[in-house]
Amino acid sequence: MFDKVVIVGVGLIGGSFALGLKAARAAGHIVGLERSSAALARARELGIVDAVSTSAQAALRGADLVLVAAPVAQTGAILANLTPWLEPHTIVTDAGSTKADVVRAARAALGERVGQFVPGHPIAGRETNGPDAALPDLYRGKKAVLTPLPENPAQSVERVAAAWRACGAIIHRLDPAEHDRVFAAVSHLPHLLAYALVDDIARKPHADLLFQYAASGFRDFTRIAGSSPEMWRDISLANRAALLGELDAYLAQLHGLRARLAAADGTALESVYANAQHARRAWIEAIEAAEQPLPPISGK
Amino acid sequence: MFDKVVIVGVGLIGGSFALGLKAARAAGHIVGLERSSAALARARELGIVDAVSTSAQAALRGADLVLVAAPVAQTGAILANLTPWLEPHTIVTDAGSTKADVVRAARAALGERVGQFVPGHPIAGRETNGPDAALPDLYRGKKAVLTPLPENPAQSVERVAAAWRACGAIIHRLDPAEHDRVFAAVSHLPHLLAYALVDDIARKPHADLLFQYAASGFRDFTRIAGSSPEMWRDISLANRAALLGELDAYLAQLHGLRARLAAADGTALESVYANAQHARRAWIEAIEAAEQPLPPISGK
Numbered sequence: 248m249f250d251k252v253v254i255v256g257v258g259l260i261g262g263s264f265a266l267g268l269k270a271a272r273a274a275g276h277i278v279g280l281e282r283s284s285a286a287l288a289r290a291r292e293l294g295i296v297d298a299v300s301t302s303a304q305a306a307l308r309g310a311d312l313v314l315v316a317a318p319v320a321q322t323g324a325i326l327a328n329l330t331p332w333l334e335p336h337t338i339v340t341d342a343g344s345t346k347a348d349v350v351r352a353a354r355a356a357l358g359e360r361v362g363q364f365v366p367g368h369p370i371a372g373r374e375t376n377g378p379d380a381a382l383p384d385l386y387r388g389k390k391a392v393l394t395p396l397p398e399n400p401a402q403s404v405e406r407v408a409a410a411w412r413a414c415g416a417i418i419h420r421l422d423p424a425e426h427d428r429v430f431a432a433v434s435h436l437p438h439l440l441a442y443a444l445v446d447d448i449a450r451k452p453h454a455d456l457l458f459q460y461a462a463s464g465f466r467d468f469t470r471i472a473g474s475s476p477e478m479w480r481d482i483s484l485a486n487r488a489a490l491l492g493e494l495d496a497y498l499a500q501l502h503g504l505r506a507r508l509a510a511a512d513g514t515a516l517e518s519v520y521a522n523a524q525h526a527r528r529a530w531i532e533a534i535e536a537a538e539q540p541l542p543p544i545s546g547k
Numbered sequence: 548m549f550d551k552v553v554i555v556g557v558g559l560i561g562g563s564f565a566l567g568l569k570a571a572r573a574a575g576h577i578v579g580l581e582r583s584s585a586a587l588a589r590a591r592e593l594g595i596v597d598a599v600s601t602s603a604q605a606a607l608r609g610a611d612l613v614l615v616a617a618p619v620a621q622t623g624a625i626l627a628n629l630t631p632w633l634e635p636h637t638i639v640t641d642a643g644s645t646k647a648d649v650v651r652a653a654r655a656a657l658g659e660r661v662g663q664f665v666p667g668h669p670i671a672g673r674e675t676n677g678p679d680a681a682l683p684d685l686y687r688g689k690k691a692v693l694t695p696l697p698e699n700p701a702q703s704v705e706r707v708a709a710a711w712r713a714c715g716a717i718i719h720r721l722d723p724a725e726h727d728r729v730f731a732a733v734s735h736l737p738h739l740l741a742y743a744l745v746d747d748i749a750r751k752p753h754a755d756l757l758f759q760y761a762a763s764g765f766r767d768f769t770r771i772a773g774s775s776p777e778m779w780r781d782i783s784l785a786n787r788a789a790l791l792g793e794l795d796a797y798l799a800q801l802h803g804l805r806a807r808l809a810a811a812d813g814t815a816l817e818s819v820y821a822n823a824q825h826a827r828r829a830w831i832e833a834i835e836a837a838e839q840p841l842p843p844i845s846g847k
Binding site for chain 1: 670671672689690692719729730732733734736737738739740741742743744745746747748749750751754756757758760761762763764765766767768769770771772773774775776777779780781783784787790791794795796797798800801802804805808809811813816817819820821822823824825826827828830831833
């Protein structure tokens with residue numbers, strides 16, 4: 248499917264993409280490119296990539312597909328570094344959690360060649376990171392959202408979609424701004440809320456006593472507060488406008504609940520709780536219905 | 548250890564207590580008492596209790612220990628129903644998630660005999676409920692918090708502690724008001740926040756689109772919003788003052804974070820996120836260190 252693929256950032260996300268392509272026999276030759284020579288060496292050792300490079304010029308020679316899998320704040324600098332060596336047929340995509348800012352960075356870096364950049368975001372992850380965390384089936388049955396640009400040839404978008412499909416992902420398409428509003432609500436805001444709660448508790452004088460009695464509900468609620476602070480700082484800033492909108496809506500909701508609680512209005516509280524429980528159950532049932540068992544990825 | 552134990556409410560919490568006592572051979576005869584004859588029949592069928600009753604008078608004859616395992620708002624009515632039939636040696640305890648209101652209800656119901664009531668709260672649960680959800684090892688390695696009253700004879704407190712220890716629980720003691728402040732922070736507030744988020748999203752016009760892209764982080768963050776709305780309405784109202792205090796502290800925290808986000812202050816955001824990640828890691832490590840492997844409960 249692809250003769251030569253370049254992975255910029257051979258950690259969990261980029262490494263799993265490489266392993267998924269390899270398992271599907273969809274890539275002839277995979278090159279890892281990044282600044283960290285330790286990560287590159289480890290990725291080579293684990294068989295995630297066939298070759299490694301710290302030079303964009305060398306890595307991009309004859310490349311069909313490039314995946315940029317790095318913190319979103321670095322996307323602009325990475326693309327600026329790649330652009331001089333892009334061949335006319337090379338397609339570049341990314342795996343960033345925000346899209347409007349990535350598109351702005353791509354336009355600035357690629358200029359008239361921005362049509363070669365197809366923005367994407369695979370909805371998958373793990374709590375661990377680095378090449379050792381990479382899995383060939385990380386994307387299996389998961390969504391990969393593409394947010395194509397008007398400048399993207401349909402054929403290029405289809406090539407990127409085919410690469411994610413080879414990794415087992417299900418392709419979705421959104422407008423970049425729509426993407427950012429959706430993920431502000433269902434991902435970025437929950438991360439901010441979980442970080443805020445743990446920080447709030449940790450700063451109380453009796454924090455030790457409180458943590459002593461925190462149990463499984465607290466553990467699950469705050470699991471995402473174990474995520475990388477740098478990565479989530481970048482995502483918060485990159486998607487600031489949409490995140491502020493969602494945060495304001497949530498603050499209004501909390502102030503409303505506070506008033507009901509202060510008034511001891513049990514009926515109103517129960518109505519909010521019951522609506523949430525009902526909506527969450529319907530969501531879980533829809534997920535379970537959509538998760539069809541898939542044949543194993545290997546042995547194709 | 549106990550000749551006769553009465554379980555008021557033979558669901559997950561009461562049923563697991565009965566099964567734990569049986570597994571430890573700590574109870575001679577266990578009677579289930581509640582209004583729902585279907586739950587009673589099922590508890591009898593599953594061998595959770597040896598006998599069932601819908602009459603407090605009959606059930607309490609010769610009882611050494613009574614556990615009230617019902618929604619906290621019902622505690623007062625249940626205790627009022629039990630009081631006329633309490634024998635002088637009978638000890639009553641409960642499993643309610645709030646304690647100050649339960650103590651108030653107990654004082655009102657038992658009057659001068661309030662010394663016979665030892666308030667308690669086992670920190671364990673499951674997402675399912677009813678007799679079928681009960682497990683003999685639900686409390687194994689978990690905390691059971693007792694909040695004794697000045698009127699409780701030390702010997703009665705020790706008897707209740709021994710019953711929970713027989714179920715594998717680790718005994719902790721708190722003042723009722725302290726208990727309620729602690730659980731407002733680490734349990735009741737997170738429940739309110741999770742319900743609020745799911746309700747907020749479910750009421751948006753594009754809720755279907757949002758739920759479509761919600762993934763595992765959202766699932767864990769909102770797991771507790773799958774809990775019983777009635778139960779959490781009661782807990783919210785019963786612990787209203789402490790919950791309002793925690794909610795106000797959290798709202799102040801969120802308004803502070805909002806200002807930092809609006810100012811694009813990445814350093815301040817990262818500092819909050821990093822403090823939360825660090826505190827959560829330390830907490831998880833402390834939990835793991837405290838969780839010693841225990842010998843199996845059966846075959847004692």
